[in-house]
């Protein structure tokens with residue numbers, strides 16, 4: 001329950017402020033629950049991942065060969081396979097051993113099979129102490145913190161968690177997202193026809209939002225109709241409703257009216273950014289949120305990185321993306337007052353802006369490695385710009 005006054009609406013605010021406002025809107029992360037490893041992918045750790053054992057948990061042979069005790073030559077007897085344990089070795093003794101098997105007590109190193117020579121019952125070769133042994137605790141010790149709370153659960157995280165003994169992980173519930181794609185002119189399949197265009201955002205947004213930790217529970221095409229839009233927003237069960245289109249002042253741009261009718265409170269209404277300036281963020285009754293993305297596809301992408309992703313990360317308990325800058329190779333023109341978000345690629349000389357970066361275009365974006373944040377006034381060669389990664 002929020003007892004404070006609602007935050008004032010930011011209208012046409014500077015771009016960095018809009019991004020901060022979106023993070024702030026998600027400042028109360030969603031509740032945590034324990035999930036089996038098989039279900040935890042894509043979630044966010046709600047607590048640090050600590051090791052339940054040393055890793056390796058025992059001194060381990062790193063190679064196939066012989067575990068030896070002391071200097072050679074050695075008398076060899078027996079065999080230890082991975083999964084088994086062996087009897088103590090006395091000095092001058094060796095036992096055949098497999099990669100991954102536990103070293104027997106007394107062993108001082110491992111002689112690789114290809115480096116050993118058996119001659120009349122004796123094993124010859126040279127082994128320095130500890131050679132080809134993965135000592136217990138080399139990677140971590142029991143109770144070590146391996147990953148911080150807020151880490152995204154990737155396949156590698158699942159593997160690490162299993163390796164150090166976890167069956168379940170404490171994770172935050174994923175923010176649910178309902179995507180409402182507005183526009184009577186949109187086609188769901190086939191090439192554009194006179195007056196009609198393909199919906200590019202229905203395919204583009206869900207996988208991107210899912211990678212940011214969201215569970216996309218719905219993706220619907222909503223006709224340009226005030227009542228339909230109002231009801232879709234009002235009745236959506238999602239933590240975050242994302243709309244595309246309808247943000248501007250056209251004859252069928254009903255989003256503002258629908259928000260008002262729903263009792264929404266606008267947190268951000270327009271941002272000083274190109275493309276994407278009509279983007280908006282609203283708080284809906286019940287603590288839910290809505291991000292309104294402009295219909296032009298690159299403008300919608302700008303709204304996604306400015307408002308939707310920071311809000312989703314905050315709700316998931318993920319930290320803000322690290323601030324990374326890189327120098328530009330070639331001057332990038334700026335807008336006189338607004339921030340520009342420009343698709344860029346890396347070259348040996350620095351980042352370069354890509355062509356086909358109009359608000360209605362995706363051709364530059366599809367080749368881009370990042371969006372560069374170009375401050376009002378632009379950038380000269382060598383200036384460092386913040387990059388928002390796209391891959």
Ligand SMILES: Nc1nc2c(c(=O)[nH]1)N[C@H]1C(S)=C(S)[C@@H](COP(=O)(O)OP(=O)(O)OC[C@H]3O[C@@H](n4cnc5c(N)ncnc54)[C@H](O)[C@@H]3O)O[C@H]1N2
Pocket residue numbers: 181182183185186197198199200201202244245246247248249250253275276277278293294295296297299359360
């Ligand atoms: N008089 C003014 N007109 C416009 C302004 C303005 O300031 N004054 N701003 C322009 C800017 S900038 C943008 S961005 C758009 C935002 O418009 P809406 O959010 O209302 O979007 P729509 O009008 O519905 O569509 C705009 C454009 O994008 C195409 N579109 C929409 N959805 C999709 C989709 N899912 N996939 C592909 N393309 C889509 C749509 O067909 C239109 O061409 O307003 C400007 N106008």
Ligand code: MOO
Pocket residue numbers: 274275276277278294296299359360
């Ligand atoms: O926000 Mo609109 O940015 O230029 O297409």
